[in-house]
Amino acid sequence: MSKWSAALSMKKRMNLTATKKRDLMGWIFVSPFVLGFILLFLGIFIDSFRFSFMEVNVLSQGGYSEKFIGMDNFHHILRIDPYFNRQLYDAVQNMIFDIPIIVMYSLFIAVLLNQKMKGRAIFRAIFFIPVILATGIIDKADMRNSIMNAYQSIPGLDTGIAAVNESAGGMFSNLQLKKYMYQMFDFSPALVNITVGAAENIYNVVNHSGVQILIFLAGLQAISSSIYESAKIEGCSGWESFWKITFPLISPLILVNIIYSIVDSFTGGKNQIMDRITSTMKLGQYGTASAMAWIYFLVAALFIIVIGLIASRFVFYQNKE
Amino acid sequence: MIHIKLHRSKSGIKRSYFADFGIYLFLLLFGIFMMMPMVYAISNSIKPLEEIWYFPPRFLVNNPTLENFRDLMVVMSDSWVPFSRYIFNTFFITAVGTLGHVVLASLCAYVLSKHHFPGKGILFSVVVLSLMFSGAVTQIPNFIIISKLGWIDSYQAIIIPAFASSLGLYLMKQFMDQMIPDAVLESARMDGASEWNIFWKIVMPMVKPAWLTLIIFSIQGLWGTGANHFIQSEELKTLNYALSQILAGGIVRTGTGSAAAVLMMIVPIIVFVISQSKIIETMSASGMKE
Numbered sequence: 001m002s003k004w005s006a007a008l009s010m011k012k013r014m015n016l017t018a019t020k021k022r023d024l025m026g027w028i029f030v031s032p033f034v035l036g037f038i039l040l041f042l043g044i045f046i047d048s049f050r051f052s053f054m055e056v057n058v059l060s061q062g063g064y065s066e067k068f069i070g071m072d073n074f075h076h077i078l079r080i081d082p083y084f085n086r087q088l089y090d091a092v093q094n095m096i097f098d099i100p101i102i103v104m105y106s107l108f109i110a111v112l113l114n115q116k117m118k119g120r121a122i123f124r125a126i127f128f129i130p131v132i133l134a135t136g137i138i139d140k141a142d143m144r145n146s147i148m149n150a151y152q153s154i155p156g157l158d159t160g161i162a163a164v165n166e167s168a169g170g171m172f173s174n175l176q177l178k179k180y181m182y183q184m185f186d187f188s189p190a191l192v193n194i195t196v197g198a199a200e201n202i203y204n205v206v207n208h209s210g211v212q213i214l215i216f217l218a219g220l221q222a223i224s225s226s227i228y229e230s231a232k233i234e235g236c237s238g239w240e241s242f243w244k245i246t247f248p249l250i251s252p253l254i255l256v257n258i259i260y261s262i263v264d265s266f267t268g269g270k271n272q273i274m275d276r277i278t279s280t281m282k283l284g285q286y287g288t289a290s291a292m293a294w295i296y297f298l299v300a301a302l303f304i305i306v307i308g309l310i311a312s313r314f315v316f317y318q319n320k321e
Numbered sequence: 322m323i324h325i326k327l328h329r330s331k332s333g334i335k336r337s338y339f340a341d342f343g344i345y346l347f348l349l350l351f352g353i354f355m356m357m358p359m360v361y362a363i364s365n366s367i368k369p370l371e372e373i374w375y376f377p378p379r380f381l382v383n384n385p386t387l388e389n390f391r392d393l394m395v396v397m398s399d400s401w402v403p404f405s406r407y408i409f410n411t412f413f414i415t416a417v418g419t420l421g422h423v424v425l426a427s428l429c430a431y432v433l434s435k436h437h438f439p440g441k442g443i444l445f446s447v448v449v450l451s452l453m454f455s456g457a458v459t460q461i462p463n464f465i466i467i468s469k470l471g472w473i474d475s476y477q478a479i480i481i482p483a484f485a486s487s488l489g490l491y492l493m494k495q496f497m498d499q500m501i502p503d504a505v506l507e508s509a510r511m512d513g514a515s516e517w518n519i520f521w522k523i524v525m526p527m528v529k530p531a532w533l534t535l536i537i538f539s540i541q542g543l544w545g546t547g548a549n550h551f552i553q554s555e556e557l558k559t560l561n562y563a564l565s566q567i568l569a570g571g572i573v574r575t576g577t578g579s580a581a582a583v584l585m586m587i588v589p590i591i592v593f594v595i596s597q598s599k600i601i602e603t604m605s606a607s608g609m610k611e
Contacts, residue, residue: 025516026438033429034444036485040466041451047462109351112344124597125590126352129359131541132589206355214537215492218530222500252499256492263452263488300453317498 051290058284066287073291084292087272088299095265095303098205102261103254106209110216111246124217131210208264212257219253220246248316255311259304266300359586366390366579389580396567396577402555404563411560414476414546418483419539423532425484430493431524435506445494448487467551478551483543489535496531497524533596540592544585561585 052073054066077084113124223246231241267274273296280289360380367385397404432438433445472478501524509519525532547561564581568574 022436023438026432026436026441029432029436029516029520030429030444033425033485033490036425036481037448037451037487039470040463040482040485041487043466044462045451047465051462109348112348115344117341117344121594121598123348123352125594126355128537128593129355129590132586132593133358133362206351211538214534218496218534219499221530222496222528249499252495256495259449259452259491260488266453297453301450304449304453 048290049294051287052294053291054287056286056290058286064286069287073287074295076288077292077295084273084276087276088296091266091271091273092299092303095262098208098265099258099261101205102209102212103257105205106212106257107216107250107254109209110213110220111242113213114217114220127213128210130207208261211264212260215253215257215260216250219250223249251315252317255308255315258307258311262300262304262307266296266303362579362586363583366576366583368576368579370576389576392577393567393580393584396574397563400563402558406556407558407560407563410476410557411544411546414479414483414559415540415543417476418480418543419536421480421484422486422489422539423535426486426489426493426535427525427528427532428520429490430497431520433490433494434497435501435503435524448490451487452491464550473551474553474557476557479543479546479549483539486539486542489539492535492538493528493531496528500528500531529599533599537593537596541589544589 051066053068053070055069055072056064056066058064109127113120113127227245227249228241231245236244265271273292277289277292277296280292364380364382366389367387368382369384369386369388372383400407433441467473467478470477472481505523505527506519509523514522545561546559547565549559549562552558564578564585567581568578
């Protein structure tokens with residue numbers, strides 16, 4: 001350690017710009033990315049911000065016209081539009097319920113898939129399949145609908161208990177389950193709604209956790225096996241070594257996955273707000289759509305910042321003493 | 322002393338048979354659940370047309386036939402542009418886009434993760450914020466920028482923006498934070514390695530699981546590139562676009578469509594399996610001996 005700092009100070013004496021050189025090196029490494037970023041994204045950012053204060057019309061002969069109308073777009077969306085606030089609230093609420101489930105589920109599966117066992121590669125592939133299916137043509141072939149139909153036609157697939165209720169048309173219907181829960185247990189309606197919502201969301205969660213599982217897997221592979229070995233020699237149980245070794249060392253990636261899941265849930269195509277923005281675009285109201293997108297963007301950014309700040313207090317980095 | 326371990330010792334933590342059984346059972350249950358859509362897609366692609374329209378839909382096929390695939394071949398063979406052109410386009414875009422993205426994102430992530438230079442904090446927060454910006458609203462400005470660059474109707478219009486996708490950068494940066502101890506880099510510098518060498522010889526091998534994962538994501542995204550308003554000439558359009566045109570033929574093409582979907586699945590799955598099998602769990606995290 002001291003050798004290194006001595007070498008550094010010697011270098012500093014010889015050449016005063018040693019740190020500057022390293023700064024420069026840093027900028028050289030990032031420059032391709034930054035250039036691309038400025039070229040391709042920054043302009044878009046600025047333009048769409050500009051559009052959100054304007055009335056933009058696409059002209060039939062080509063090109064477009066723009067007229068500055070101040071905050072009118074925002075006023076229209078937040079005060080006049082009857083649906084936007086509600087949809088925004090729903091999107092945020094869904095996200096808050098889904099993300100802990102997705103992250104916990106994917107960590108759990110990743111830990112299982114990281115065990116030494118036969119057929120591990122096959123299992124890994126299986127858990128990534130929903131991600132592959134969710135893209136491009138496969139999606140376009142309107143698979144989703146027919147798959148959902150297929151799911152519903154197979155009793156007992158979703159909940160296991162549904163087989164009991166086969167005659168009633170496959171899955172436990174939402175309403176029945178709620179009634180049942182009200183009667184059986186003295187649950188409060190809010191709690192029942194959350195539980196039923198979570199059960200309905202299983203398909204959703206399972207389908208949206210492929211990427212997160214892979215991220216966790218890559219992270220788990222980076223944890224040195226020697227730590228586990230020495231813990232085992234010290235008499236550490238599997239449970240303890242998960243919480244004392246795996247969990248702290250994987251915590252940076254838990255933060256990553258929380259943020260990824262937020263982004264995924266905010267920008268995913270199945271989000272009502274996104275549908276809304278896209279359909280507003282198609283109507284030709286680019287100004288309104290941009291304003292909507294910016295409101296949405298700010299809400300999402302706020303969430304990421306708040307959750308990121310809270311979560312990063314619990315994140316443990318190996319390198320930092 | 323640096324000693325990067327290449328092989329993790331074989332004596333992992335031993336589990337009881339009961340625990341093994343539990344893990345298999347759990348994975349099997351969830352695995353079956355995850356496999357359902359794919360099994361359904363495959364069985365749909367070998368269903369004869371009349372069987373596709375059964376209501377309620379049957380999960381498995383009764384009279385398997387390759388009719389759909391044959392139809393697909395017929396439709397493919399009389400396309401306006403030779404079909405191999407679409408296939409080439411998709412492969413080209415996917416390969417170049419992924420390569421560039423992984424290299425650039427890793428370069429940038431390395432510096433963001435392990436160096437200190439003015440403007441670093443701002444740069445990284447801009448990247449994180451851009452993750453949240455939805456594509457839908459950016460259509461007009463995006464088109465203007467691409468057209469001002471003169472890239473309309475060229476491969477660049479798809480490939481270059483893929484290079485600068487900020488998600489990959491963000492992931493790589495976080496992986497590097499987690500996987501690379503500063504001490505390794507310090508000692509490499511002491512031994513006189515240049516930054517370039519450190520990056521290629523030390524950092525990249527250490528984060529192999531990370532960039533293999535990134536490759537999967539990137540290929541996954543680019544493979545699905547479909548119709549795009551930057552591309553107008555038929556010769557530059559992608560496989561996905563061509564197959565969705567076949568689908569657009571209407572209800573009679575349903576079977577052909579599911580055959581096409583099955584064909585499109587094959588490549589991402591192969592890539593996934595290969596890259597996952599390359600992640601041999603040998604890279605130990607720190608490789609440091611204090």
